[in-house]
Amino acid sequence: MQGLKRTFRAAVASAALSLTALSAGAAEPVRIGEINSYTGLPAFTIPYRQGWELAVEEINDKGGVLGGRMLEVISRDDAGKPDDAVRVANELVSNEKVDILAGTYFSHIGLAVSDYALRSKKVFVAAEPLTDAITWDKGNRYTFRLRPSTYMQAAMLVDRAAALPAKRWATVAPNYEYGQSAVAVFKQLLKAKRPDVEFVGEQWPAQGKIDAGSTVQALAASQPEAIFNVTFGPDLAKFVREGTTRGVFDGVSVVSLLTGEPEYLDPLKGEAPDGWIVTGYPWDQIDTPAHKAFLDAYQARFKDYPRLGSIVGYTTFKAIAAAVDKAGSTDSEKVADAFKGLKVESPFGGIEFRAIDHQATMGAYVGSIAVKDGKGAMTDWAYSDGADYLPSDEVVLKRRPQ
Template identity: 65%
Template sequence: MHKRFTAFVAALAWGLGAAQAQDVYTIGEINSYKAQPAFLEPYKKGMELAVAQVNATGGVGGKKLRLVTRDDNGNPGDAVRAAEELIAREKVDVLMGSFLSHVGLALTDFAQQKKRFFLAAEPLTDKIVWENGNRYTFRLRPSTYMQVAMLVPEAAAMKKKRWAIVYPNYEYGQSAVATFKQLLKAAQPDVEFVAEQAAPLGKVDAGSVVQALADAKPDAIFNVLFAADLAKFVREGNTRGLFAGKGVVSLLSGEPEYLDTLKGEAPEGWIVTGYPWYAIHTPDHEAFLDAYKKRFKDYPRAGSVVGYNAIQSIAAGLKKAGSADTEKLIAAFRGLEVRTPFGPITYRAQDHQSTMGAYVGKTGLYGGKGVMVDFKYMDGAKFQPSDAEVKKLRPAAP
């Protein structure tokens, strides 16, 4: 009797689990939460807000979204192991996430090997959609190429001849520098690159970097450092007067997750990409801002928007596909349109890159905090290579 009862309970539990599985789409998300908390804590909140909103309106085709996250420790091997565990144990329907470019590339390769759909939410390297691109991988955030292309016209307009460069020495930084050199040289043929400092990610020796840049006597500086590396660089540069009289162009440095850390030490007059949440007065953004503040009693960061857009993209793709079948999702995402706080975006069929844009402006100080001023939104669709160029860049991806 006891054995029969146990078997009955087990069967009932299995049946309930199967029924619940049929009523949900499970999203498996992998990211560097411990390694990059400034960006990824707000990112997680953005995801949570989007999941709550989707589920409050009936889910996707009557199915609720369930989000399961894993930490990759900023390590490609850990990310792949997390992806395998999510598929085997959690039976996830969709994979998404990653922040660091080399981790994103590892998951891009995993998606191809396992023939599983993967949305790369945040990593910026162009290889994800070009050289290493594949049919299973799509990318949300504006790429390194796109964000550098947004900054180069401003850099060229400064008419500075001697440029120094500082960047984190891994895939994202290397890619950003190569693109900046290529595009600035095309826009300003007489430009010279007089110094380069490649710092280990998260371990910049700010004193020696600043001294080396100063010794080169540049007219302008292109910076790709971010997070704690950026804060150390800015503080040391301010102390030694590196930035005085020089133009500075800097990727991502207008994002509040990095400006907020600097407080009153935030630089003024840098040309940056970023997110001026406090001064974007469009209906879509104001609706997002109000909902975010109400739920978290805090203001959004750039990561918040990326996390929110990633979940909204997955929901839109599932709705269009009518299922979580990989091939149906791929077909749905090619040309998929998604409404976001930045306005509508589209996932390009030719390279699986979304047209999500970014804001370009200058850094300033207001109330003892760094802000963006004189900014404008740059539509990502206007800063991508032509179809012919994409074919050359993405030769192996069907």
């Protein structure tokens, strides 16, 4: 098993994945350079990869784009490092001659590739990075983002947080762009709705290296009535376990970004934190026709259930295909123009890439966690449309370079 894991990691890190139905003499493919942290965060990125694989297969099975050109994906691992991401992006553009760049997970890596996209004048579809800067303060003509941003998801959570009686809040978040942005926005929006709240403590563990004991102890010392959590992945599991063991969450409300996503909720099993208010993805409870069609296709193809990453990968590549067809070309300037105002159907329903800031209006599910049959599940959830959780055009124009 260890040998297989090492082989897989090496293959992901060094080999190009080509998904194409081309035969000799067929039309030139549309080449997409895909970059992500496969070895750094496989819980999200492997389902994400399966999502885009399914999308590419569906698109090519229907004849591809531009009247018969297949999609060909060349995938690279960024090793969770901005410098590596920029290096492989340049390799994909210069050596592999890709038409479009896509992917990335971590916010600081997404920002690095976005800057490269601007310099190289190559369209980049940021699938996952949540930092507001990627579409606002550091936004550019060539970068578009699919997932709801930290601002959007924080705003969704603030709706429920503001209804809590708690006045004393503490925060815990990874000490990099995503965590810093999420905490700043949550504070801003909650104070706007509840001027009576105060923030009495902050903890900033290094991403992937949380000292859960000292973090929980410091939070408890501030005597909060509620906590805003931004940790995820293995850090989240350690935080939940330590906080539960020490009773820090007893009588304390917790509002948490991403924790309801199966990637992060499922590994907690029976230790899932009951009652936390979260954003997430209750995949087994959504009964819309669009989601059912996606779920059936995904389970038939991979014999597994989808995670949120699966939705992100799938919709990212569906959007790329739609933009190329709308542009009638793979020319970067034409594709960039086509993405502005582009409307795409997703498993969550219709979304639009806004012309003003290149942010998609994809939403998120907001609900609470309950432990059922020995595992965590989302309850009392509702879909929050991303279009309803964006600031005014005036605010965007002040923050985004013109």
